[in-house]
Amino acid sequence: MNEAEKIPREAYLIANPTAGRGHGLARLIDLENAIRERGIETHRVLDPDSRAVIARKLRSESDTRRRVLVVIGGDGTVNALVNDGPTAPICHYASGTENLFSRAFGTPKNPEAMADWILGSRESSMDLGEFRVESTDGSVSQTKRFALMLGFGFDAAVVNRHHAKRVGRSSGTTSRLAYFGPLAHEAWHYDFPAVRMTWTDDSGESRSSEGTTAIVFNFDCYALGLKFAPGASPFDGNLDTVRFERRGSIRAGLYLAMVASGIHVKLKSVGLDRMREIRLEAVEKPVPVQMDGDPAGWLEPGHPWHVRCVPAVCPVLVGP
Known part of the structure; x- marks a missing residue:
């Protein structure tokens, strides 16, 4: 795969608007704008039913390499997503209280830096x-x-x-x-x-x-x-x-x-x-x-x- 093929084409923003003392929605909007400025299509996913629909949709597709799932919330939102059985790679843009998953992977807190991090990252597979x-x-x-x-x-x-x-x-x-x-x-x-x-x-x-x-x-x-x-x-x-x-x-x-x-x-x-x-x-x-x-x-x-x-x-x- 060449470098252009590694760049995500779509980003699904899995958000909990009430996370982190209510800052989740503002952080969603800031990151959404930063990602769009880099030519990536975005989709908001703001409730559990929509999240489950997206998970089923991606499982039915043969190639999810150019899609990413970005959690904008706390560690509980990450947990909900991993229990959906994601087939596209996930990352965590911290918007909760502890944000342990985000800290473990060193994701930036600034939306512009986070958008660049997504573009420059690589896919791996972790244990659960x-x-x-x-x-x-x-x-x-x-x-x-x-x-x-x-x-x-x-x-x-x-x-x-x-x-x-x-x-x-x-x-x-x-x-x-x-x-x-x-x-x-x-x-x-x-x-x-x-x-x-x-x-x-x-x-x-x-x-x-x-x-x-x-x-x-x-x-x-x-x-x-x-x-x-x-x-x-x-x-x-x-x-x-x-x-x-x-x-x-x-x-x-x-x-x-x-x-x-x-x-x-x-x-x-x-x-x-x-x-x-x-x-x-x-x-x-x-x-x-x-x-x-x-x-x-x-x-x-x-x-x-x-x-x-x-x-x-x-x-x-x-x-x-």
């Missing part, structure tokens, strides 16, 4: 995580995919409380500061029920452990700039897990401080592992779950979640 929820009869009741992470326990409780406060406001928007209230509340009130993790290591040996919080990472990024799983990569065919064994509000605060300083990796009560598949189950009580920074339900006793890495399944744009 996938979870299946098992019913009492052994059948699968739910299957979804995640781009960034899947968290069980304390961190998910914080996400749930933050989400409830966010949707309770008329604007539905948020900022980083809004996390501290839910964090303090859950550190004091959360019960820290146990989560059991079971997996097979590289030698073929079955392993099992328990913790009060377990997070499965596809990327090495997290809210507030925390690095729970250094070295996690969406291009290695694996998932990285971090588990915290001890319970209690004081211990939770100490764990967070140690993650912030990067020394949690040396603690005996913190486990870091890398695997392709893992089974998680609630030992006695239901455990909250978050996916890519949004609530994802509950891990119920007797209903284990099976999590696996789906290698190189999602087309993405990678910067020049």
Whole structure:
């Protein structure tokens, strides 16, 4: 393919107008104008139904190499798109609160620079995580995919409380500061029920452990700039897990401080592992779950979640 054939012909702008304290629509318009000035046709996609229609349309086409899907919103909008099974490459123009996906790929915040980034980027394929929820009869009741992470326990409780406060406001928007209230509340009130993790290591040996919080990472990024799983990569065919064994509000605060300083990796009560598949189950009580920074339900006793890495399944744009 020559250089002209690599340049996108169409850009589908997958936008959440309320993301990032309501700035999503303004950022959509600015980027739309910048992309059009570079000779690329644009299409606005502003609701889930339209997004699903576009995903089906592109899946039915044999050649999507000159189309791109640009998410203008937060990490939740990215998650919704990857669950549509995109066949054209995606990228993220940050317009949410944390914007972890955008940060991981280094996409610019300026619309003119972002338009140039899209023109100069190349296509690759990244891994996704996938979870299946098992019913009492052994059948699968739910299957979804995640781009960034899947968290069980304390961190998910914080996400749930933050989400409830966010949707309770008329604007539905948020900022980083809004996390501290839910964090303090859950550190004091959360019960820290146990989560059991079971997996097979590289030698073929079955392993099992328990913790009060377990997070499965596809990327090495997290809210507030925390690095729970250094070295996690969406291009290695694996998932990285971090588990915290001890319970209690004081211990939770100490764990967070140690993650912030990067020394949690040396603690005996913190486990870091890398695997392709893992089974998680609630030992006695239901455990909250978050996916890519949004609530994802509950891990119920007797209903284990099976999590696996789906290698190189999602087309993405990678910067020049």
